[in-house]
Amino acid sequence: MDDESNTMKPTILIFSQAMELGGVERSLLGLLDAIDYDRYNVDLFLMRHSGELMPYVNEKANLLPEIPEYASLAVPMISLVRHGQLRVLCGRIRGRLAAKHFDKSNLGEKSSITALTYSHKYTLRFMPQISDKIYDLAISFLTPHYFMRERAKAKKYAAWIHTDYAALSFDRAAELSMWSKYDSICGVSDQTSKSFQTIFPEIAEKVQTIENILPSKLIVKQSCLKQDDMRSGNSISLLSIGRFCEAKNFDNIPDICRRIVKSGLNVKWYLIGYGGDEERIRQKIAENGMQERVILLGKKDNPYPYMRACDLYVQPSRYEGKAVTVREAQLLGKPVVITKYATSSSQLEDNIDGIVVPMDNAGCAKGIVDLLREPERMKKLSEHCAKRDYTNNAEIEKIYALVED
16 A cells, blocks of 8 residues: 555656755755655655765655766766776767867856856766656756756756856856756746846746755754864854855955954954865965964865854855855854845845845955944844744745646
């Protein structure tokens, strides 16, 4: 009887890349925890069964086997020769060359996503089917979205937007073709959705907002564990978490911190994360003489004790879809500062559950200094955060609607 009722449930397939430390990955944990498994059968396909967050994947979700061709997209190209993945290698080389040509012809200040997009576009033909099932809904949770639409069978397909497309450089024709094949396109904030609709008006009617769902029980539980790295003594502890990349703007933190110290405040600014910009950040730390003030803690499987310990959480991003780390800090009752990136109004309510400061370094530093000098204002921000529900668990109903509509 159980087997019969199990086969009658609607089926959902969720596709993502891996479970590395990141906001998208933690929001995937939240989504998997929020699903009612008495109502739905869920298969999860990850390109790579790797990452520090793998142990926290909900056991009720059926993790499909790793497929070598998909896993090979994130390894050094030389290793593809050893493992006989020559067709995938050819696709990756073709994609890299095409991306270099596109980026050279479209020089600008915006961050380019063509390398990743073309990597998937040009290897698609060599990728096997993900599953032989026909699903009621297939969700591609992280761009690029070529594989889910072409290598899984479903009655409906949905793809997620986690970033502000207005801040990126990309091949519009290739992206439009990729996104157009989906029935629903889901932005993680209203501003993210609107930005996407402005850039792709041809498919604007497919777009809706489904906000990130946070794994609140895990966050609160892990925040109570011990941490030994963040010992500020008499100094004020600032914290930022994210990938060391252009979007997060961590390379400007040393200059912002220098300005804060110059104002007379005794601060230490801790950075948790990893990525290609690490050397650049270290160079900026040295240039600004902030070796004792800006401290790189590296990767942390569990960043939440640091969130609980900090005096102020700061997200100085150049652009965001909707920063998961900001919501996590708010969930833990922390005062938060974010820069005025394009989607910042979707992130928090200014002067209620956080502060929005100017993007430029001088304005950002002044906004932080002004807040730190008003303890009562800091306290009120924390109190407002404590009263609000940042889990977004109700958003799961929108996903159910995608299945049942």
